Amino acid sequence: EKPGVNTIFSERELQTAAWIRDAARQDNLSYKILESLTTEVGPRMAGTPGDARAVAWAESKFKELGFDKVWKEPVTFPSWKRGVEKAEIVSPFPQPLAITALGNSIATPDNGLVADLIEFASLKDLVAAPPEKIKGKIVFINHKMQNSNEYGLVVPGRSSGASEAARKGAVAIIIRSVGTDSHRFPHTGVMRYEAGVPPIPAAAMSNVDADMVARMIKRGKPVSLKLELSSSANGSYTSYNVIGEITGSELPNEYVLIGGHLDSWDLGTGAIDDGAGCAIAMSAAEFIQRNRIKPKRTIRVVLFANEEQGLFGGKAYLEAHRQQISRIQAAAEADLGQGPVTKMSSFVRAEALPLVKQMQMVLAPLGIEAGDNNAFPGPDMGDLRLAGAASFGLALKADDYFDLHHTPDDTFDKIEPARINQAAATYAVFAWMAAQAPLHFGSGPELEKLNKK
Amino acid sequence: EKPGVNTIFSERELQTAAWIRDAARQDNLSYKILESLTTEVGPRMAGTPGDARAVAWAESKFKELGFDKVWKEPVTFPSWKRGVEKAEIVSPFPQPLAITALGNSIATPDNGLVADLIEFASLKDLVAAPPEKIKGKIVFINHKMQNSNEYGLVVPGRSSGASEAARKGAVAIIIRSVGTDSHRFPHTGVMRYEAGVPPIPAAAMSNVDADMVARMIKRGKPVSLKLELSSSANGSYTSYNVIGEITGSELPNEYVLIGGHLDSWDLGTGAIDDGAGCAIAMSAAEFIQRNRIKPKRTIRVVLFANEEQGLFGGKAYLEAHRQQISRIQAAAEADLGQGPVTKMSSFVRAEALPLVKQMQMVLAPLGIEAGDNNAFPGPDMGDLRLAGAASFGLALKADDYFDLHHTPDDTFDKIEPARINQAAATYAVFAWMAAQAPLHFGSGPELEKLNKK
Ligand SMILES: [Zn+2]
Ligand SMILES: [Zn+2]
Ligand SMILES: [Zn+2]
Ligand SMILES: [Zn+2]
Numbered sequence: 001e002k003p004g005v006n007t008i009f010s011e012r013e014l015q016t017a018a019w020i021r022d023a024a025r026q027d028n029l030s031y032k033i034l035e036s037l038t039t040e041v042g043p044r045m046a047g048t049p050g051d052a053r054a055v056a057w058a059e060s061k062f063k064e065l066g067f068d069k070v071w072k073e074p075v076t077f078p079s080w081k082r083g084v085e086k087a088e089i090v091s092p093f094p095q096p097l098a099i100t101a102l103g104n105s106i107a108t109p110d111n112g113l114v115a116d117l118i119e120f121a122s123l124k125d126l127v128a129a130p131p132e133k134i135k136g137k138i139v140f141i142n143h144k145m146q147n148s149n150e151y152g153l154v155v156p157g158r159s160s161g162a163s164e165a166a167r168k169g170a171v172a173i174i175i176r177s178v179g180t181d182s183h184r185f186p187h188t189g190v191m192r193y194e195a196g197v198p199p200i201p202a203a204a205m206s207n208v209d210a211d212m213v214a215r216m217i218k219r220g221k222p223v224s225l226k227l228e229l230s231s232s233a234n235g236s237y238t239s240y241n242v243i244g245e246i247t248g249s250e251l252p253n254e255y256v257l258i259g260g261h262l263d264s265w266d267l268g269t270g271a272i273d274d275g276a277g278c279a280i281a282m283s284a285a286e287f288i289q290r291n292r293i294k295p296k297r298t299i300r301v302v303l304f305a306n307e308e309q310g311l312f313g314g315k316a317y318l319e320a321h322r323q324q325i326s327r328i329q330a331a332a333e334a335d336l337g338q339g340p341v342t343k344m345s346s347f348v349r350a351e352a353l354p355l356v357k358q359m360q361m362v363l364a365p366l367g368i369e370a371g372d373n374n375a376f377p378g379p380d381m382g383d384l385r386l387a388g389a390a391s392f393g394l395a396l397k398a399d400d401y402f403d404l405h406h407t408p409d410d411t412f413d414k415i416e417p418a419r420i421n422q423a424a425a426t427y428a429v430f431a432w433m434a435a436q437a438p439l440h441f442g443s444g445p446e447l448e449k450l451n452k453k
Numbered sequence: 454e455k456p457g458v459n460t461i462f463s464e465r466e467l468q469t470a471a472w473i474r475d476a477a478r479q480d481n482l483s484y485k486i487l488e489s490l491t492t493e494v495g496p497r498m499a500g501t502p503g504d505a506r507a508v509a510w511a512e513s514k515f516k517e518l519g520f521d522k523v524w525k526e527p528v529t530f531p532s533w534k535r536g537v538e539k540a541e542i543v544s545p546f547p548q549p550l551a552i553t554a555l556g557n558s559i560a561t562p563d564n565g566l567v568a569d570l571i572e573f574a575s576l577k578d579l580v581a582a583p584p585e586k587i588k589g590k591i592v593f594i595n596h597k598m599q600n601s602n603e604y605g606l607v608v609p610g611r612s613s614g615a616s617e618a619a620r621k622g623a624v625a626i627i628i629r630s631v632g633t634d635s636h637r638f639p640h641t642g643v644m645r646y647e648a649g650v651p652p653i654p655a656a657a658m659s660n661v662d663a664d665m666v667a668r669m670i671k672r673g674k675p676v677s678l679k680l681e682l683s684s685s686a687n688g689s690y691t692s693y694n695v696i697g698e699i700t701g702s703e704l705p706n707e708y709v710l711i712g713g714h715l716d717s718w719d720l721g722t723g724a725i726d727d728g729a730g731c732a733i734a735m736s737a738a739e740f741i742q743r744n745r746i747k748p749k750r751t752i753r754v755v756l757f758a759n760e761e762q763g764l765f766g767g768k769a770y771l772e773a774h775r776q777q778i779s780r781i782q783a784a785a786e787a788d789l790g791q792g793p794v795t796k797m798s799s800f801v802r803a804e805a806l807p808l809v810k811q812m813q814m815v816l817a818p819l820g821i822e823a824g825d826n827n828a829f830p831g832p833d834m835g836d837l838r839l840a841g842a843a844s845f846g847l848a849l850k851a852d853d854y855f856d857l858h859h860t861p862d863d864t865f866d867k868i869e870p871a872r873i874n875q876a877a878a879t880y881a882v883f884a885w886m887a888a889q890a891p892l893h894f895g896s897g898p899e900l901e902k903l904n905k906k
Contacts, residue, residue, distance in 0.1 A: 039668045042548035049547070094502070095495035095722070098861060183636055184721070184861040208864045212722070215492045215865075268637070269548070269665070408551060408637040411661045412668075 007354045007439055016293060017362045017433050023291075024425035025366070030283035031417045033061065034276060038269040038412040045266035046306035047079025047237040054262050055240050058278070058303050062244035065286045067301075069247065072240035075305035075316040079237040080104055082266060083230030087174065087203065090114055090224045093216050098206045099174065100186040100267065101231040102158060103309055104193070105202040108172065112228030113138075113201070115171050119217050123157040126164050135169030138225055140217075142176045142210050148398040154178050155189070162202040163194035172201045172227050176210035181403035184208045188265050188406045190309050201229045239263070239305040241313045244282070246289045248298040248435060255298035256434045257331040257389075258284060258427055261307030261380055268410030272401060275412075276420060277334035278303050284427035295435035297329050304380040307335070314380030318387060326444035328389040330434040332427070333378025336396040338415050339423025344430070345371025347391040347450075349442030359433045366422055371395070388448030390441035392434070394426055460807045460892055469746060470815045470886050476744070477878035478819070483736035484870045486514065487729060491722040491865040498719035499759035500532025500690035507715050508693050511731070511756050515697035518739045520754075522700065525693035528758035528769040532690040533557055535719060536683030540627065540656065543567055543677045546669050551659045552627065553720065554684040555611060556643040556762055558655040561625065565681030566591075566654070568624050572670050576610040579617050588622030591678055593670075595629045595663050601851040607631050608642070615655040616647035625654045625680050629663035634856035637661045641718050641859045643762050654682050692716070692758040694766045697735070699742045701751040701888060708751035709888045710784040710842075711737060711880055714760035714833055721863030725854060728865075729873060730787035731756050737880035748888035750782050757833040760788070767833030771840060779897035781842040783887040785880070786831025789849040791868050792876025797883070798824025800844040800903075802895030812886045819875055824848070841901030843894035845887070847879055 009017070037057060044054035055072065062070040080103055087099040118137040120126040126139060141161050145154045158178050165173045177187035186206045193199040205213065216223045242262060248254065260277020264270020285299045304313030330348075344363055346356045353373065360370040375393035377385050385391040397419075404410045434441070462470070490510060497507035508525065515523040533556055540552040571590040573579040579592060594614050598607045611631050618626045630640035639659045646652040658666065669676045695715060701707065713730020717723020738752045757766030783801070797816055799809045806826065813823040828846030830838050838844040850872075857863045887894070 035668065039665055039672075040546045042546065042665075053547075093493045093495065094506075182866050183638075184864060185637070208862070208866050211866050212492055212495075212864070215488065219492075409661070411637060411665070413635050413661050413664050 007351060009355065009358050009433065013436055014358065014362065017429050020432055021362060021366065021425055021429045024287045024428040025421050027287055028417055028421060029286060030279040030420045030424035031415060033282055034271060034279040034415060034420065035412055036061065037275045037278065038271050042269040043266045044262065044264050044270060046077065046239060046263045046309050047234060048266065051239050051263060055242055058242035058262055065282065066289055067244035067246060069245040072242050073316065073320055074238050075241055075313050076236060076238045077306050077309065077312040079234040080309065081232060081234040083107065083232065084228055085203065086228045087205065088226050089213065089216065090226050092221050097209045098184045098186055099203045100188045101229045102202040102204055103188060103190040105191065105229060105231050106199045107230045107232055108201045108228055112226050113171055114224060114226045116222045116224050117213065117217065119214065123161055123164065126161065131168035134165065137170055138227065139165035139170045139173045140213065142214055144176060145178055145180055145402065147180060148402050151178065151402060158189050158204065159191050160194065162191055162200055163197040166197050166200045170200060174203045174205055174227065177204045177207050179207060179402050179405060179407065182207055183409065185407035185409050188267055201227060203227060203229060241305050241317055242303045244301045246285050246294065246299045248296050249294045250296040252298050254327050254329050255300040256329050256431050257300050257302060258431055259302035259304060260334050261313060262303040263306050263308055265308060265406050267406065267408040269412060270410060271412045271415055272337040272404050272410050273406065274307065274335045276338040276415065280334045280420065280423045280427050283424045284431050287428045288432055293432065295432050297435035299431045299435055307380055311379055314383060318383045322387060325388045328384065328443045330392050330441050331377045331381045331384050331389045332392040332394050332430065333381045334394065334396065334423065334427065335378050336398045337401040338420045339396050340419050341368055341394045341423050341426040342397050343369040343371045343395040345375035345393040346373050347375040347385060347447065348373065349446055352439050352441045355437050355439060359430065362429055362433065363426060366426060368426065386451050388444050390443045390447060392430060394430060396423060460804060462808065462811050462886065466889055467811065467815060470882050473885055474815060474819065474878055474882045477740045477881040478874050480740055481870055481874060482739060483732040483873045483877035484868060486735055487724060487732035487868060487873065488865055489514065490728045490731065491724050495722040496719045497715065497717050497723060499530065499692060499716045499762050500687060501719065504692050504716060508695055511695035511715055518735065519742055520697035520699060522698040525695050526769065526773055527691050528694055528766050529689060529691045530759050530762065530765040532687045533762065534685060534687040536560065536685065537681055538656065539681040540658065541679050542666065542669065543679050545674050545676065550662045551637045551639055552656045553639040553641045554682045555655040555657055556641060558644065558682060558684050559652045560683045560685055561654045561681055565679050566624055567677060567679045569675045569677050570666065570670065572667065576614055576617065579614065584621035587618065590623055591680065592618035592623045592626045593666065595667055597629060598631055598633055598855065600633060601855050604631065604855060611642050611657065612644050613647065615644055615653055616650040619650050619653045623653060627656045627658055627680065630657045630660050632660060632855050632858060632860065635660055636862065638860035638862050641720055654680060656680060656682060694758050694770055695756045697754045699738050699747065699752045701749050702747045703749040705751050707780050707782050708753040709782050709884045710753050710755060711884055712755035712757060713787050714766060715756040716759050716761055718761060718859050720859065720861040722865060723863060724865045724868055725790040725857050725863050726859065727788045729791040729868065733787045733873065733876045733880050736877045737884050740881045741885055746885065748885050750888040752884045752888050760833055764832055767836060771836045775840060778841045781837065781896045783845050783894050784830045784834045784837050784842045785845040785847050785883065786834045787847065787849065787876065787880065788831050789851045790854040791873045792849050793872050794821050794847045794876050794879040795850050796822040796824045796848040798828035798846040799826050800828040800838060800900065801826065802899055805892050805894045808890050808892060812883065815882055815886065816879060819879060821879060839904050841897050843896045843900060845883060847883060849876060
């Protein structure tokens with residue numbers, strides 16, 4: 001190593017990083033961890049017995065994998081339970097529909113409710129419509145998500161459609177699933193009631209059913225739907241962020257933060273959302289531990305509690321560690337499926353950019369592009385960035401992610417070893433290089449200010 | 454036409470047939486008929502209100518399409534009703550499973566039954582196993598259907614697995630779905646109880662769940678499953694074969710018989726099984742009617758009742774028309790999805806083979822191969838062939854058929870106009886040429902005898 005030149009990795013470090021890249025890709029641990037989680041725990045919706053089983057699984061898996069430290073930090077949130085969920089077209093063409101309650105939805109009356117549908121092409125159209133057309137009806141938002149880039153465009157209909165509809169007198173809302181598949185699976189996901197607006201039941205139907213209901217509506221007669229939900233709020237629940245560390249050799253109190261969220265929705269087994277992210281982060285750190293190539297700084301893996309219903313784990317982590325933001329060398333969460341990683345972007349102080357460039361060069365042979373210096377580190381780490389944490393965005397290829405996302409079909413058989421192993425290798429390289437870097441990446445007031453520009 | 458030469462079509466006839474082939478392929482009627490059936494009727498399991506709605510739909514659709522004669526013939530059968538269907542792994546890894554009752558299954562006790570699973574790779578392995586290993590257990594046949602050619606190989610586990618398991622003291626059976634997909638849909642289908650063997654509940658889990666349960670079993674501890682079914686026999690029901698005819702111009706009492714089965718399973722809307730077959734046959738005949746090119750013989754379209762639960766419509770048709778087998782010029786049912794047709798085989802007397810050859814030449818530009826002279830005309834017409842009816846097999850491409858077959862995902866959005874239109878055009882050409890042929894294809898004692906060889 002060349003003393004005095006702090007903004008480049010040494011030749012030897014670059015060789016080690018390249019070795020990690022190539023060897024970790026041949027390693028199948030991420031695949032095996034995910035097989036274990038989906039088979040032995042399966043669905044783990046926040047606040048359910050599956051949540052508690054997942055926490056126990058994670059603690060014991062970290063220990064089995066030889067992490068230096070393993071602990072839990074409490075995360076408390078209001079829990080919600082799913083119940084009966086049924087819908088059918090009552091007239092003019094009686095047929096059952098494949099639907100699911102949206103997370104946080106209240107129940108319908110005991111025997112369900114029946115009303116005519118009114119269709120809107122988007123949330124925007126609902127917002128623009130006159131209340132007199134909506135009063136007493138069930139709002140049907142039929143906004144088709146065309147590809148994985150449209151999640152942000154379409155998802156507001158899921159999160160805030162109910163209150164927009166209720167404000168105009170609707171008795172319930174049922175949306176086209178926010179998803180890109182054409183299978184008869186409804187996609188669940190969280191929704192929110194706006195304060196001061198009466199809550200109404202909220203559900204999603206599969207894309208297949210949305211197409212069918214639209215064909216019925218096109219025939220010109222009123223289409224009447226019966227909806228029955230018994231979902232409800234279920235009191236306060238305390239789950240845990242589960243954390244495992246590989247202790248750094250020189251700067252153990254500074255750490256690279258990687259992870260995923262441990263909770264899933266209840267319909268599938270959470271293989272791609274977000275078992276994959278957990279497995280990628282755990283295996284990346286374990287690979288470094290097993291191969292006795294500890295970097296200077298600590299690598300900390302956080303499996304966040306309850307991301308799905310409101311980023312509760314991420315918020316709790318920030319609250320518990322807010323005083324030590326500057327000890328975070330770099331943060332990156334994996335929460336967009338099984339990989340591969342296609343791009344690496346950063347959010348670091350200018351002095352560290354040459355190091356980022358070297359990291360990108362090591363990763364380039366995996367098909368990973370260099371991104372900008374405005375990275376989003378993932379849902380549970382977004383607030384850390386706002387608080388000043390140096391952040392990385394390791395973009396996962398998501399072209400099929402929203403086919404499976406939040407459906408019963410999010411299961412382990414969809415995982416391809418080559419994809420998840422590439423992502424695990426990428427996280428291993430990233431975590432090792434960031435932890436070994438000859439320079440602090442800048443977490444603290446300087447980066448916090450940069451956020452506010 | 455050349456008098457005296459009865460075994461070839463005239464040039465003019467061949468031109469008309471080629472015109473039908475090319476024009477019918479541009480016609481989108483089969484697609485529209487199927488859209489109507491799946492949207493306006495949807496699921497139509499034999500013996501349910503959907504069955505009655507389908508019969509009413511079919512009668513009115515035949516009339517709307519301008520068929521010369523439309524009528525119904527009664528078909529009586531024991532009906533079955535689906536009820537609650539739930540399964541979960543109770544230990545060591547509690548998880549719900551995606552399952553469905555097999556048609557004809559009895560119920561479990563009211564609160565379900567719980568027992569350990571015993572896995573077999575196939576029905577054959579179950580048959581070979583010692584009873585002491587099976588007594589008191591739930592048999593799990595995990596026979597993976599690799600491709601669409603393996604339906605006949607794998608389906609006996611569904612139809613007769615329950616009685617084989619019960620004979621050895623099993624308390625229930627749950628099979629891997631007979632299907633080629635990797636989505637979380639269980640595939641239903643009919644099963645039979647053997648007389649003298651106690652009936653036990655019978656269900657299927659999705660391929661995804663079968664993979665997962667197998668992974669659990671591999672871990673070496675007993676895997677215990679809870680099964681709850683409330684399905685039951687539901688008394689006798691009378692449905693109808695619905696029939697429409699385009700009357701022949703010279704030999705109206707001889708007819709070409711085409712069709713599909715009108716019933717479906719209840720989980721999907723029966724788009725590929727067998728709404729497609731119904732739509733293909735109806736549109737083929739209608740195309741000829743609309744274009745005023747009536748052939749010499751009648752074209753009769755039969756939409757059979759209750760194929761799924763035991764070929765009841767086909768058997769009733771044979772009973773009602775057994776005395777007139779020799780009036781059938783040719784018979785071919787479509788019941789393997791949306792097409793395209795890939796091969797045409799025949800079962801006719803030797804003198805008619807040159808005509809078949811000409812038919813095959815007209816169809817060749819659609820990518821249709823010539824088959825042998827041992828055709829199977831389809832499930833509801835198989836017994837007609839045994840009784841001596843000249844038969845044709847218009848093989849439908851089935852590579853994706855068993856992905857969707859008998860699942861909730863058998864829905865209209867899976868239909869590609871180009872595929873179903875090719876099949877409809879093929880049926881139009883076949884029906885027209887067979888009805889116009891200068892020679893009787895040989896239905897009667899001669900062909901009946903050929904079956905017995
Ligand atoms: Zn997620
Ligand atoms: Zn999610
Ligand atoms: Zn069929
Ligand atoms: Zn079938």
